[in-house]
Amino acid sequence: MLNFILLIFIYIGIYAISALGLNLIVGYTGLLSLCQAAFLGIGAYSAAVLMTAFHFGFWEAMFISGIITALCGMLIGIPTLRLKGDYLAIATLGFGEIVRNIIVNWDSVTKGPMGINGIPGPELFGFMFSSMDKISWVILIWVIVGISYYFVRRVVRSRVGRALEAIREDEIAASAMGINTAKYKIGAFTTGAFLAGIAGSLFASYNQSVAPLTFDFMMSIMILCMVVLGGLGNNYATVAGAIIIVITSEIPRLFGISHIIPPQLNQVIFGLILVLMMIYRPQGIIGRVKLNYAKILKKEILNLEK
Amino acid sequence: MPLLYTQSLRREFGGVVAVSDVDIEIFKNSITGLIGPNGAGKTTLFNTITGLDYPTSGFVFFKGEDITPLPAYKITRSGIARTFQNIRLFKEMTVFENVMIGRHFRANHPHIVKNKLINFILGRIFVKQEEQDIYESSLKWLDFFGLLDFRDEYAKNLPYGKQRELEIARALATEPEVLFLDEPAAGMNPQETDELMVTIKRIRDLGITVVLIEHDMKLVMNICDKIIVLNYGRKIAEGTPAQVQNNKEVIEAYLGKTDE
Numbered sequence: 203m204l205n206f207i208l209l210i211f212i213y214i215g216i217y218a219i220s221a222l223g224l225n226l227i228v229g230y231t232g233l234l235s236l237c238q239a240a241f242l243g244i245g246a247y248s249a250a251v252l253m254t255a256f257h258f259g260f261w262e263a264m265f266i267s268g269i270i271t272a273l274c275g276m277l278i279g280i281p282t283l284r285l286k287g288d289y290l291a292i293a294t295l296g297f298g299e300i301v302r303n304i305i306v307n308w309d310s311v312t313k314g315p316m317g318i319n320g321i322p323g324p325e326l327f328g329f330m331f332s333s334m335d336k337i338s339w340v341i342l343i344w345v346i347v348g349i350s351y352y353f354v355r356r357v358v359r360s361r362v363g364r365a366l367e368a369i370r371e372d373e374i375a376a377s378a379m380g381i382n383t384a385k386y387k388i389g390a391f392t393t394g395a396f397l398a399g400i401a402g403s404l405f406a407s408y409n410q411s412v413a414p415l416t417f418d419f420m421m422s423i424m425i426l427c428m429v430v431l432g433g434l435g436n437n438y439a440t441v442a443g444a445i446i447i448v449i450t451s452e453i454p455r456l457f458g459i460s461h462i463i464p465p466q467l468n469q470v471i472f473g474l475i476l477v478l479m480m481i482y483r484p485q486g487i488i489g490r491v492k493l494n495y496a497k498i499l500k501k502e503i504l505n506l507e508k
Numbered sequence: 509m510p511l512l513y514t515q516s517l518r519r520e521f522g523g524v525v526a527v528s529d530v531d532i533e534i535f536k537n538s539i540t541g542l543i544g545p546n547g548a549g550k551t552t553l554f555n556t557i558t559g560l561d562y563p564t565s566g567f568v569f570f571k572g573e574d575i576t577p578l579p580a581y582k583i584t585r586s587g588i589a590r591t592f593q594n595i596r597l598f599k600e601m602t603v604f605e606n607v608m609i610g611r612h613f614r615a616n617h618p619h620i621v622k623n624k625l626i627n628f629i630l631g632r633i634f635v636k637q638e639e640q641d642i643y644e645s646s647l648k649w650l651d652f653f654g655l656l657d658f659r660d661e662y663a664k665n666l667p668y669g670k671q672r673e674l675e676i677a678r679a680l681a682t683e684p685e686v687l688f689l690d691e692p693a694a695g696m697n698p699q700e701t702d703e704l705m706v707t708i709k710r711i712r713d714l715g716i717t718v719v720l721i722e723h724d725m726k727l728v729m730n731i732c733d734k735i736i737v738l739n740y741g742r743k744i745a746e747g748t749p750a751q752v753q754n755n756k757e758v759i760e761a762y763l764g765k766t767d768e
Contacts, residue, residue: 361612361642364601368609371598374560378592380584380613380682492602492660 208336210452212408215343216401218444219350221428222437223397228426229434230358231390232370234291237278237298238425241395243417245271245402247305250318250412255311260324260407268399274301275395279388298422305414317413321406333410343404347441350397354437357393359493366390367435420469424451427472430479433486442488447472509572511536511717512557512588512686517566519549519556526552528741529566534686539708539718541732543725543752545761549741550721551593554688558590559583570686585613589684591675593691593721599664603655603674606663607646610681614645649677653707669700673707680711687711689720693727705731729753737761 224238248267252258258266278297282290305312312318323331324342331338357363365386368376377383406412424447432443449456450471454463479486510533519527527549534540542550555561557568559580567576575583589610598606650656653673658666663674672692679687692708693701705727712718722728728735729749737745737752739761745752752758 361608361638364605364609365612367601367605368598368612371600372596374580375592375596375598376609377580378558378560378584378590378596379609379678380581381609382581490600492662493605 205336206456208340210448210456211340212336212343213452214445214448215340215347216405216408217425217428217448218347218441219401219404220398221425221440221444222347222350222354223394223401224425225394225429225435225437225440226354226357226366226397227390227394228429229436229440230363230366230370231387233282233387233390234287235294235391235394236291236419236422236426237294237301238394238398239417239419239421240298240301241271241275241398242402242405242421243301243305243412243414244274244395245399246406246412246417247312247318247402248399249403250321250406251311253321253407254318260322260403264324264400264403264407267403268396271399271402272392272396275391275393275398276388278395279391282391283384283387295419298419302414302417305417312414315414317411318406319411321410321412323407323410331407333408339408343408346400346404350400351437351441354397358437362386362389370435423472427475431475431487433488433490435490436486436488439486439488443486446487447475450475510534512568512570514557515567515569517553517556517568518564519552519561520564525741527556527563530738530741530743532736532743532746534717534719535734536717537712537715538733539712539720539731541728541735541749542719542721542738543723543728543735544738548738550738551690552741553738554590554690554721558588558688581613584682584684587683587685588688589679589682589686590688591672591679591690591692593694595671595675597663597671597675597678599662601663602660603663603666604646604650604659606674606678607649607681608642610649610678611642611645614681614683646681649681652680652710653677669696672696672704676707676711680716684716686717686719689718689722691721691723693722693724701727 220238220242223241224235227233227235245267248270249263252263252266253260278294282293285293306315308314323333325331329338331342333339358366365376365381368379368381369383369386373383428443428447429440430443431446432439432441451468454467512534514530514532516529516531517527518525518529530553542553544550552561556563559575559578559582563576567574569575570586570588575586578586598609601609647656650659653676655670655674655677658670663671666674676687676689676692689708693704696704701724708718708720708731720728720732732749735747735749735752736743737755737758744757744761745755747755
């Protein structure tokens with residue numbers, strides 16, 4: 203039982219990292235992207251290939267696969283610059299399917315439908331993280347969640363974050379304010395993909411294996427659900443969304459009633475959550491918070507006010 | 509030499525010629541009015557100058573340089589700011605954040621540009637300087653328009669007149685040399701229009717050149733040094749308010765021809 207709860211927390215962490223990335227793309231920049239699972243898949247597979255075929259250590263592999271995924275994010279970012287709203291969503295959906303098909307069919311590298319097995323765990327100062335030892339994995343993954351959270355927070359609480367939000371609100375007005383919208387849109391995609399790549403390499407290393415069917419469209423929807431449920435454009439809400447969604451989807455197994463409630467019901471639940479949220483609380487459970495700049499800068503409002 | 513001028517600027521949409529070989533000259537520290545009946549091509553002219561739209565042919569020169577091929581954000585960075593006819597604020601952002609966006613590209617503090625990577629790793633110190641710079645100059649512009657009390661409101665919650673002011677404040681935060689106002693008095697009551705006239709004069713007194721499209725003749729005739737009249741995409745008259753008021757073609761464009 204304890205093991206199962208720890209397992210849930212490992213998955214929450216992995217999803218939270220990629221949801222933080224997606225939040226940057228969807229929540230802040232307002233670009234509806236449905237290919238976060240593809241980015242996770244690219245990250246997981248590049249880490250798997252690097253570690254099994256080229257015998258890289260985990261940390262190098264994690265970093266390199268993050269970079270590879272970021273480049274893929276840039277690649278999808280450039281042609282979609284001209285696309286908006288629904289059309290962008292369709293293009294990213296197509297990209298996700300392309301990635302999945304490449305993974306299934308590129309036998310020489312990805313071993314096709316069989317997937318890649320025997321991926322080693324990370325090693326830190328001589329300490330081996332084994333999949334049996336779930337507690338150390340939970341710590342490792344949540345430390346990385348913390349770093350990612352801090353990273354994203356730093357980005358969004360600067361002028362870069364404000365520029366992203368301006369693009370979400372009104373792209374034309376943003377460009378009339380001297381913001382290079384193309385640069386920031388590609389930047390959002392690249393950064394979001396990088397985080398998904400990191401999450402993917404953790405996923406591969408923890409499971410010791412990767413299989414192509416894991417990174418399907420449903421996974422993208424699940425990550426999108428986390429972002430929407432918590433609140434678009436709010437990072438801790440996104441993490442909260444990841445916790446709620448993963449726990450919800452694991453409840454049948456958690457209480458040992460999976461023979462009554464089949465796992466397929468998850469898809470019904472996610473659909474229901476999205477519909478209900480859109481009707482009753484489109485801003486998410488927590489929603490966006492106003493930043494108090496005076497407090498952030500620890501500076502009283504100037505004498506101007508008098 | 510004029511601060512900004514166009515050379516036979518032309519914009520066609522299919523067979524429609526929205527702006528037809530227009531030459532205008534904007535002089536430093538003046539207020540220029542652009543008037544004309546609906547559909548005369550005033551906003552299209554604004555869009556082609558500010559880079560939101562590309563001209564079919566012709567050129568725009570600013571401070572002696574050809575800025576025609578530049579994208580909108582580079583034109584803004586070169587010192588041309590604008591507002592929009594249908595207010596385009598960042599609605600889900602606070603009043604303060606809206607103005608801070610205007611300051612976005614000016615905040616390149618010398619330390620920050622040099623040490624982008626170090627800045628990113630060490631973080632707080634330089635970002636703090638940068639944010640402080642943005643913060644202070646944004647406060648200055650909010651104060652200029654008396655919007656300080658509204659600073660933590662979402663832009664969408666402001667009353668209409670204040671939204672117009674906020675849009676001008678946001679444009680001014682980019683520290684422009686030329687400010688293009690697209691129908692700033694639209695939807696304002698006479699009292700608000702009077703206040704706007706004072707505001708525009710104050711902006712001019714800061715050394716900023718103002719170009720405005722406006723239908724409110726009282727405002728245009730009172731504050732403009734020069735008026736340019738467009739009709740069917742062509743420039744039909746140009747001159748001081750008195751000259752334009754007595755111009756036969758202008759009277760015809762607004763009131764129709766007199767049958768003798």
